[in-house]
Amino acid sequence: MNDRELRTAALSDVVARARSFLFVxxxxxxxxxxAIxxxxxxVIVDLEDSVPPENKSTARAALDRNAGTERPTIIRANQITAAVGQQDLQALPRTTVVMVPKATPESVDALRRAYPSISAVALIESAEGVxxxxxxxAQPNVLRLAFGHLDLAAELGIDPDDDMALLWARSRLVYTSARRHLPAPIDGITANLxxxxxxxxxxxxxxxxxxxGKLLIHPSQIAPVHAGFAPTRSELDWAHQVLREAGRGVSAVDGVMVDEPVLRRAHNIVASTETGMP
Structure with a gap:
């Protein structure tokens, strides 16, 4: 790999494992x-909702300043299939990852055709997207799915804080990610600070x-989200016990059979503390 390919691969790996994604x-x-x-x-450098139309060009011009920073950064573009989104893509550093807003088959296909080397986080925030x-x-340029519940709730005419109303949509992203061998998806923001x-x-x-993982809108949300996704003490104790006992040939821990899925879960829990990211 050349240097650019190595940087792109490194960023893609971080995005795949990350817990906290801070919009700015x-x-x-x-x-x-x-934020960096x-x-x-x-860090998600936003060109879409948080940037008024008259400032879009200013935001694009500043993108190169963030390239090569120690903090991994990705870009949320405007609607990929619209002219403003096309202008965003033309300004992107070529070692970045793009968050595709209101992702649809058309928008992820458009990104792949125009920039096949750029990977994407697909933000699912519409009924069509769900x-x-x-x-x-399933598209090869999609690294991970994210859930944009505010826009989806507005389209459906429901309360975005109604867990039951959005449960099916949230769970669909989890099952789809597993089926397509993607990392666990990223949940939407908590707007109330x-x-x-x-x-x-x-x-x-x-x-x-x-x-x-979870989308964030303020730095004060980072530490609680990291703590929330970290294994609990009881989970870690259980995982270490399972791995210890399994190494001795024991087939049950606390009366529960230790088989391959149980071992895999134990390994995943321990690994998440060793890497710093699940």
């Missing part, structure tokens, strides 16, 4: 710099459903 508006360089200085696993997420996840316990409960729900 691309037209505010000082805010981008502060945080402990977020990945319905077509299996096709989207002041409600006590809201971020923690959202993160616990995401982990329980099988998500592996």
């Amino acid at each position: 508006p691309g037209d505010r360089p000082h805010v981008v710099a502060k 200085a945080t402990d977020a696993d990945v 319905a077509e997420c299996d096709y989207i996840a 002041t409600a006590v316990g809201k971020l923690g409960s959202d993160t616990r729900r995401a982990k329980r459903l099988g998500y592996g």
Whole structure:
């Protein structure tokens, strides 16, 4: 591999394992710099919702400043199939990963045709995206799925905080990711920064459903999300016991049979603490 290919592969690996994805508006360089200085696993430089139309060109012009920083960064483009999205793609550093907003078969196909070397995080935030997420996840340029529940809830006319109303859609991304051998998907943002316990409960729900990461809108959310996705002490104790006893040829731990799926789960729990990312 040449240097560019190595950098691209390294970024793709981080994106695949990351727990925290911090949005930052691309037209505010000082805010981008502060985000890069945080402990977020990945910073998402946003060209879409947080950037007003008159500042889009300014945000694009600043993209190269973020290339090569120590903090992994990816770019959320505008709608890929629209003219503004095409302008975003033309300005992208070629070692980046693109978050495709309102992902559809048409938009991921358009990205792959125009820039086959650029990988994507597909943001599923529409009824069409949910319905077509299996096709989207199967595309070779898609690294991971993410769930944009606010836009989806608005389209469906439901409360975005209604867990039951969105349970099927959330779970569909988990099952689709597993079927297509993608990493666990990324859950949507917690928009309320002041409600006590809201971020923690959202993160616990995401982990329980099988998500592996979360989209963030403020640096204060990073540490709680990392803690929320980390194995609990009881989970770690159980995993170490399973691996220890299995190494001795024991076929059951606490009365539960130790077979291949149990061993795989134990290995995954221990590995997540060793790498720093699940």
